[in-house]
Amino acid sequence: MLKYVLVKRIPQIILVMFLALTLSFYLVRAIPGDPIEVMLGESPATPEMREHLRKVLGLDRPIHEQYLIYIQRLLSGDWGKSIFMGIPVRELIFSRFINTLLLATCSMILSIMIGIPLGVIAALKRESIIDHIIRGVTLFGYSIPVFWWGLILIYVFSVNLKLLPSIGFGTPQHLILPSITVATLVSASIARITRISMLEVLNQDYVIAGKAKGLSQYILLRDYILRNAIIPVVTIVGLNFGTLLTGSVVTETIFAYPGIGKLMVDAMYMRDYPIVTSGIFFLALMFSLVNLLVDILYTYLDPRVKLERSISV
């Protein structure tokens, strides 16, 4: 399997990264408007001044030349400098990414704590009223528009009850509302996959055999059912975590949370090219690596799965 990862997956990730980087470089620069316009706006700057700024930022060169310079620097570890903040992009991205990682981890812990028990209970009580209620709640969870849900939580808990801070960052309390907002969606998808996976395992012969041989409900659940049913859940948790790492743009915007999603959106408004291009590169890399890890973990947890096969179909 190691050979498969080294020979097939890693080169593929490098190719995808290169294409994503190139595409984002050209797409972002094709957006109408440039940083000079944003910076100077309607100010009475002379054309000479504009030209000068362009030269300083290296925007006067042909775009393909800019691209080559950018790639060269990126390979040597220089991700460029933010046009507006003057800070090296790598530092900026890393410091914001830590915040996103924090939010993603909190949301994921919360989602697992809610989602897995709900899924297990629904499956054990299948077709009962409890099952129907849990499935209804699950559908609610992933139909909710996050921007609406986030605002409602702010209104109820910060404006009305004055229990929690609404926006910003710094104390653990600031993490609660954004985490709940994100976890509502993620726990629903975890609960759903847990339920389906449990039902599949419950129908297996070895579970029926275990029951026939008189094992207690607890042992049966712990050693026979959960152990096998949890495998697809791990995959979904991993994939969701990968998505969360790329920043919940909407949630971060609503709560003015200084994560990587908010950084990217702000940079896009300002046409801060280095942040957007390097940011997309970084996020795409994170996403691909998490996916690779999930695939490897999957074969490790379930030795019946051959990595080569599970991916090619």
Add this chain to the structure above:
Amino acid sequence: MRIKIKIPRLLIDLLKECKKDPVLTFSIVFLGVVLIFAIIPEIIAPYPYAYIDLNKRLLPPSLEHIFGTDGLGRDIFSRIVYGARYEIFIILLATLIGMPIGLILGFISGYFGGSFDRVISLITDVQLSFPPFILMMIIVLLLGPSLINAIIAVSIYLVPIYVRLVRGQVLVEREKLYIEAAIAVGSSSWRILVKHILPNTSGPLVVQTILNSSSAILNVAALSFLGFGAQPPTPEWGTMMMEGRPYFMTAPHAILFPGLMIFLLVFSLNTIGERLREIVDPMLKI
């Protein structure tokens, strides 16, 4: 083994399910209400959607204005009724753009395999590696913020989902004897797609289309909410929420009702999609 599923048959099965499933009944009724709103808003809405009355700004819900009024004194319920048209438009256009592209690419990829498959898979991989919302924002900024461009952005985001579904289905169907027979009697690839593979994958495709529609509604609304979609004074529900946001602390109803409508519409589409999925693939229900 896959049984041939025809779309009308699917709908009859769905309606039969309603008897024992109140949530599904609610979803179908709600979808019907939104459709009626979209068809005859002039009859249902008590006020014109653009009627501004600055003396009646931000009124809370009352008998006169059941959902209250917004920052310009417009009746929110009337705007929601007219806005239904835009939501239906989003569903139709996103499906019309995303599905054919995904269908054709997925078919080529799965049926011909080889280098076609590799190129198309590479393109989908690159696209999926982009953070989805950032990708949609870049596309909207490239084309200019408007409702149509937001729908185009969301449709592009949805294409890989269709491609993967169709490709998987084609890979399964391709190995079957009836396709071999069709090739043997000299059917063209186009004929095999339209006459053989499409009817046999219609079930999962219908399900995915409904689930993608709900995703389109959510994403277009989110783009509009951030100012990247329909522009004011369009009564699109996401745009209404954007307009209500400045008054949100004092007049939450200006955001509550449009958001609730988006939520219920998405919920209805998801419920219908899920139930259809269970009919198409009974293994899921067990």
